[in-house]
Amino acid sequence: MIEVAFPGGMNLALTLDCGQAFRWKRNNDGGWSGIAYNTRITAYDLGYGRVRFEGIDDNSFSDIFADYFDYHRDYAGVLNNISQDAVLAPAVEKHGAVRILNQEPWECLATFIFSACNNIPRIKLITERFCDLFGEECDGSHFFPVPETVAALTEADMAPVRSGFRAKYIINAARNITGGGIDLDSLSDMPLEQAEKKLMNLNGVGKKVADCVLLFSLHHPEAFPVDRHIARFTELNYPDGLPEYFKGIEGIAQQYMFIAQRESRV
DNA sequence: CGCCAGGCTTCTA
DNA sequence: TAGAAGCATGGC
Numbered sequence A: 001m002i003e004v005a006f007p008g009g010m011n012l013a014l015t016l017d018c019g020q021a022f023r024w025k026r027n028n029d030g031g032w033s034g035i036a037y038n039t040r041i042t043a044y045d046l047g048y049g050r051v052r053f054e055g056i057d058d059n060s061f062s063d064i065f066a067d068y069f070d071y072h073r074d075y076a077g078v079l080n081n082i083s084q085d086a087v088l089a090p091a092v093e094k095h096g097a098v099r100i101l102n103q104e105p106w107e108c109l110a111t112f113i114f115s116a117c118n119n120i121p122r123i124k125l126i127t128e129r130f131c132d133l134f135g136e137e138c139d140g141s142h143f144f145p146v147p148e149t150v151a152a153l154t155e156a157d158m159a160p161v162r163s164g165f166r167a168k169y170i171i172n173a174a175r176n177i178t179g180g181g182i183d184l185d186s187l188s189d190m191p192l193e194q195a196e197k198k199l200m201n202l203n204g205v206g207k208k209v210a211d212c213v214l215l216f217s218l219h220h221p222e223a224f225p226v227d228r229h230i231a232r233f234t235e236l237n238y239p240d241g242l243p244e245y246f247k248g249i250e251g252i253a254q255q256y257m258f259i260a261q262r263e264s265r266v
Numbered sequence B: 001c002g003c004c005a006g007g008c009t010t011c012t013a
Numbered sequence C: 001t002a003g004a005a006g007c008a009t010g011g012c
Helices: A012-016 A058-068 A075-082 A089-095 A103-113 A119-135 A147-151 A155-161 A164-178 A186-189 A192-200 A208-218 A228-237 A250-264
Strands: A001-006 A032-036 A039-047 A052-056
Touching: A001 A058, A001 A164, A012 A039, A039 A058, A052 A192, A058 A103, A075 A250, A089 A250, A103 A164, A103 A186, A119 A155, A119 A164, A147 A164, A164 A192, A186 A192, A186 A208, A192 A208, A208 A250, A228 A250
Parallel strands: none
Antiparallel strands: A001 A052, A032 A039, A039 A052
16 A cells, blocks of 8 residues: 655546546545556545555556556646646646556557447446456456457357447457557557557557557557547637647647536536 | 447448 | 448447
8 A cells, every 4th residue: 555646636536537447436435446457456536646555555656557647747747738728728727637547558459449439338338348257357356358368259259248349359459469460569669650550450440549549558648539529629629730739748638628528518 | 219429441432 | 532331239
């Protein structure tokens, strides 16, 4: 158990539940429980950017979870840049630092393949069934299924997951990973467009899903996923293209656009 | 019943 | 190269 003070702040609830990750659950006591990097974690927002983590110690934080929670990014600076935008400044003021998670790439890829033409509650349900059925059991919960397991499945095996037409894409992606068709980790050091193309070679992965994977698991904060909500938002507010002050952090700004758009819908 | 959900592939002209 | 249809499923 450790307590961490995040420089620049940490809105734990929105960070874990704004549609970038699908396995974190709020507990009755207000804490959040989830699994990442084969670790069961419960996190409590203590306010003022402080978080208590159960399941994480100093070593695993510095080795893994500092990166997972984007601890080292200068969010004060990032939010200062985004606040130059009159449309997003209120959302930044209201919510503080909604951090980008650096998730496990395969899990991120699979869940965003599930996300295609779907809604967030159902993405979570499908992901949970997928883990319960095919993930290694751990204290009554389940890890995310490893690619080797998924590569060996058939579409019929996937039927209970109820993921519809997305099942074959998941299996195919797993086979590409285990067969060496794509190396997700290598995309971190690749220029954005090149990494997008690699991901889009996978059946069922278009530009939107590719950008989500690059933003939420592969250290590309400049990736800018455009779904139907963001498309509407940018056409309305930035008809001539994104402002210069979003340069390099387009994906982080996108989170606030998504939140602002969601809150503007009654 | 019809419409929609943080899309993508395939077919068509 | 652009636009529409089809794709599985489930909530409303």
